[in-house]
Amino acid sequence: MNKYAIFLGCTVPVRAQHYELSARNVAKELGIDLVEMPGASCCGFPLKAVEAETALLIAARNIALASKMKLDVITLCNSCTAMLSDAQAQLGNEEFHSKFKKVGLSYPNEVRVRHFVRMLYEDIGIEKIGKAVKKPLSSLKIMPHYGCHYMRPSNLYGFDNVETPHTLDELVSVTGAESVNYADKKMCCGGSVLGVDEELAITMANHKLSIAKDNGVDAIASICPFCTVMYEDNQRKAEAQFAKQYGIPVLYYPQLLGLSLGLDGNAVGLKFNRIKSDSMMEKLAR
Amino acid sequence: MIDLRKSDPQFKWEIVKKEGGEGLLKCFGCSDCAASCPVRYFDERYNPRKIIRFTLLGMKDVVLKSPFLWFCAHCHACTERCPQGIRVAELINAIKNYAVEQGYCPEGYKMQIDLLMKMGRLYEVEDFDLKKRQRLGLPPIDKTIPEVAKILESTNILKVLKK
Ligand code: SF4
Ligand code: SF4
Helix, strand or coil: CEEEEEECCCCHHHHCHHHHHHHHHHHHHCCEEEECCCCCCCCCHHHCCCCHHHHHHHHHHHHHHHHHHCCCEEECCHHHHHHHHHHHHHCCCHHHHHHHHHCCCCCCCCCCEEEHHHHHHHHHCHHHHHHHCCCCCCCCEEEECCCHHHCCCHHHHCCCCCCCCCHHHHHHHCCCCEECCCCCCCCCCCHHHCCCCHHHHHHHHHHHHHHHHHCCCCEEEECCHHHHHHHHHCHHHHHHHHCCCCCCCEEEHHHHHHHHCCCCCCCCCHHHCCCCCHHHHHHHHC | CCCHHHCCCCHHHHHHHCCCCCCHHHCCCCCHHHHHCHHHHHCCCCCHHHHHHHHHCCCHHHHHHCHHHHHCCCCCHHHHHCCCCCCHHHHHHHHHHHHHHCCCCCHHHHHHHHHHHHHCCCCCCCHHHHHHHHHCCCCCCCCCCCHHHHHHHHCCHHHHCCC
16 A cells, blocks of 8 residues: 655645645545645745745654654645755754754654655556556647656756656656647746746746647646646736737646546546636547 | 945855855856756846856845846756756855845745744635535645744744844
8 A cells, every 4th residue: 555644735725626636536546545644834935035944944844744654745736845855855964953853843754755746656657557547538638747846956856857857748648648748848837936027927837838839739737736827827817918829728637647547527626727628528528 | 337346255155154055156157057047048137147156256235136036936947957066046045045134035925924924824724715625525624833933933034034
């Protein structure tokens, strides 16, 4: 049995329940046990630019909870993954560890931090997932978007290839869909810039939206709630700023995987996606 | 214009001392960071190499007062390319941390700290959210996590922001 502590962070459980729902239902299908982490807080990432040390302590406190549970941590948000991984690494640094102890925390058991999608790739594996696919999404063309903190910085993760990532492509392909190969796969969504300069952030998001449009994709596969904010919630703004028409659905990867495993639209929360995927679903039904 | 008479020779040492700032002095100005930077790709007003250069030159005011410092998306594209092995994204973050200490904290961040003090999370969990979660079969979550305020109170962050 694959058993992990599930770290939800701030955004997913309140603003992206369809991501959480689809991930949990996919986990059930694949025999993955996700255990709740009572008392888990914000990962700390929003504070990093203000004071890294405080952000790291908040992150490390969350790790301490999983450590007591003796379970590796699984995350759904790329930024949470980066922040918790950073803190996990810092716990090996004596100076940081003593500050950590000073606020009354302890790290009794070594635990790892990984993104849900990375766990699917590494612990379940393409082969086993492939065998569980009941309704291949063969008619669909999907554009995988990795997001920055899924594989960078490589010194923290040591996973996938930072220049030409491929794990999400493989995970999209195994659903039966065509995973679109494109230049600038590692490009940032612009999410971190949104609060600083909206026009610039939208310009960054538009870059991939226009690539998606040029490739005629049925949907973008996202694995981070912030990337989804840029590509889905702000798609209208990109259309206005660049006088374009996109209407491209943005699905969380577990939603797509769930459909291929035979789950229905409700079980993957399709009705909560802001850009409706009706035409994609019609294509699938044909 | 760069006016070296206004330079502060201590500035670079302040940055080196900060978490993430350790690599500063290794920079030889190759510009690989700028070449790989997605923000710079779309907006040339932002340039990580320039920020690092000005920091090395002690142009403290120019660096700290520049709104462009906050354009860094912390995406780590630069970190992967720096031939000197500098954690460039962390270095820029260290400069941001120092700017905050010197009184240049963007308002948005201050608001986030208020939310974390109050709830331990960025988004309020309302009854509506809990009901929606229940309807979807999702487990309940804590509305507030007071331990976060305790951590915030234990570090320098509130003093720095005069809270
Ligand atoms: S890539 Fe590294 S060495 Fe080159 S300019 Fe940027 S920080 Fe300096
Ligand atoms: S981390 Fe900042 S400086 Fe480095 S590439 Fe990304 S946006 Fe540019």
